[in-house]
Amino acid sequence: ETVTDNEIEVETVSDRTCVAAQIETYTASVEFEGVTYTEKVENFTVAEPTRIHTPVKTEAKAATCTEKGNIEYYTCSVCGMIFTEEACENLITAAETVLDFDYTNHSTDETVLKNDKAATCNEDGYTGDIYCKACDHLIEEGTVIPSAGAEHVFGEWYVKTAAKCLEDGEEARVCENCGAEETRPLPATGHSFGEWFDDEEDAPSCTKDGVQHRICAVCGETETREVTASEKGHSVRLPNDEGEGYCASCGKYRCLFCEKDEHMHEVSDSSAMTFFIHVVHYFYHLFSNFRYTLSHR
Secondary structure (H helix, E strand, O other), X not given: OEEEEOOEEEEEEEOOOOOOOEEEEEEEEEEEOOEEEEEEEEEEEEEOOOOOOOEEEEOOEOOOOOOOEEOOEEEEOOOOOEEOOOOOOXXXXXXXXXXXXXXXXXXXXXXXXXXOEOOOOOOOEEOOEEEEOOOOOEEEOOOEEOOOOOOOOEOOOEEEEOOOOOOOEEEEEEEOOOOOEEEEEEOOOOOOEOOOEEOOOOOOOOOOXXXXXXXXXXXXXXXXXXXXXXXXXOOEOOOOOOOOOEEOOOOOEEOOOOOOOOOEEOOOOOOHHHHHHHXXXXXXXXXXXXXXXXXXX
16 A cells, blocks of 8 residues: 655555564655655564464364364464464464374274184184274284084085986085085985886787887886787786677687686687687686675675
8 A cells, every 4th residue: 555645655565463563665755956856765664563363263173093183273364373272372383283093983883804714623713803894993803713623523414416316416414613514425216117018109919029118207217128929918808797808909718717818719709619608608607606605605
């Protein structure tokens, strides 16, 4: 600011503050006999600094494991100086206001377990170390878990892989101390075949050779065999009231006197022998029924 007072100019260099003096520069001009004479006084101290600060308080803040804290301090809003008290007598630096991380004051209750290890039959284990999840700082060390000893304590055997007809399976059991697994094979079960049945296109009979099959009830595998006519034999039903005594395949008649499948007689319904055989069958049935009745009285 420049003030003109007649022929004297005053220039304020700096205002008076808590740490700065009020400084002014004076310039005087005098005109004599048509000549102007000038005299200048620079940086003249008008008033010393007030030394009275304008403090702004910063509250103390506790440090945590993830954030630094600070002490309570006062900062002059004019000059920026930092003091420990409101009277602004004890000057400190900004670095002196800072509190370092405090690893006893964690910013979260969450923790992480590290280095844990289960004990085995022959090797010690470890409960694990507890770390702060926020700062990864060790909170508590773990302890050693003694080994369970050299003897394994196994549980019951269980089927790990079921055995198949032609393929071995596997049983397993687990040590209750260390979790070690022991295995042993399960022998293949073999096929569980059902009854033999005739092939639909090449069935054996009492007059020709043929093929039969049977199927495994477990895996569905089919086994085949060849059957001769003699092995197949006759498909004979015993005589009844309808006269059924013929072989279903060849039509031969079973002789009641022979009582064996191989004693089959080739007879015709129109022959006298056929009539005779039917008569014999009739009396045979009467005699059988009479004998049955006597035996059950």
